[in-house]
Amino acid sequence: MDTPIFTLERGTAPLLISLPHDGSTIPDDIAARMLPTARGSVDTDWHVGQLYAPLAKVLGASLLRPAMSRYVVDLNRPADGHALYPGRRETGLLPTMGFDGAPLYPDGAEPDAAETGRRVDAFWRPYHQALQDELARLKAEHGRVVLWEGHSIRSVVPMLFDGRLPDFNLGTADGASCGAALQQRLAARLAGQDGYTYVVNGRFKGGYITRQYGCPAEGVQAVQLELAQCNYMDEDTLAYRPELAAPVQALIGELLRGCLDAA
DSSP: OOSOSEEEEOOSSSEEEEOTTOOOBOOHHHHTTSOGGGTTOTTSOTTHHHHHHHHHHHHTOEEEEESBOTTTOOTTSOTTOOOSSTTSOOOOSSOSBOTTSOBSSOTTOSOOHHHHHHHIIIIIHHHHHHHHHHHHHHHHHHSOEEEEEEEEEOSOOTTTOSSOOOSEEEEOTTTTSSOHHHHHHHHHHHHTOSSSOEEESSSOOOOHHHHHHOBGGGTEEEEEEEEEGGGTBOTTTOOBOHHHHHHHHHHHHHHHHHHHHHO
């Protein structure tokens, strides 16, 4: 397979932007076993790389992006597959259904435990090793670092939440993954604008990466931002809409600058 597992653009600032659901590639051998409706990887965090790459360059942040779809393996789930939100429906480490609840595989073709292990070793572990190594490099250089998890999702997903999702969904694992001062700074910036709705530690409190790597006492703070996709793209055609994206990108840039100030 010629497609790289991930790309890492190393920066000089104490900020690492991770986009674990940015990839949409599904290897041919996996796609051949999936239902035709699943092969388009419709639950990708579409265009988050387009939102964040210019910001990372301007701010000097490192940027980590996978090539593979979350349908191959979900990089924001624990490798042992335990639930992030017990009692709620989730798509899991190796998803067998999409956010619409529809199956990704024909009956009997779902990946088994052996295949799960192979995909974790081939795709999950390299991404997380790169993430750990880059956090360690930046922390060694600066003494502290902020990890920013960039995500997006359709604004209405009945399987996951009721009604329409707020525009900006900030997650800090209920304050455990970053210091109180950083959370307050980011929340104050969101409260100071009136273009978008927002919530802090609502339905999306931060996934596995935020919870696993955020350790303020050790100089690593982690924040997740889940965006409602309708604010920067057409959710039906999946087309990026620059005129919508520009103010979203500007506000994200202000939040990232707040992270650098804290770091």
